[in-house]
Amino acid sequence: MKTKHFxxxxxxxxxxxxxxxxxxxxxxxxxxxxxxxxxxxxxxAKQIKFNDSQWKAVNLPAAFNEDQAFAKDIKDL
Structure with a gap:
């Protein structure tokens, strides 16, 4: 019994x-x-030698429309 308990x-x-x-x-x-x-x-853009030098450098998180986000008043949208 002791062995079983052990x-x-x-x-x-x-x-x-x-x-x-x-x-x-x-x-x-x-x-x-x-x-x-x-x-x-x-x-x-799917080509390996594609020139992306004109693309905007961003860090994440980033909004694609951050430059235009507040260009118009909300009532004009």
Missing amino acids: IVSFLVVLCHFSALQAAPQRSRYNFNHDWLLYVGDQAE
Whole structure:
């Protein structure tokens, strides 16, 4: 009976410690910088050697219409 109690206690402790193992360290990536924005559609943009030098450099979060957002009064919309 003592052996059975010892084995059960050992298994409970073992399960408890296995649950407390540290989770693997998560990697965090910041991909909010160095984006380029162009409002519209350019079919050539899928090409590898596409020239995107005229596109606006933005950091995320960014609004595509931030330059025009308050250009008109709300009643004129």
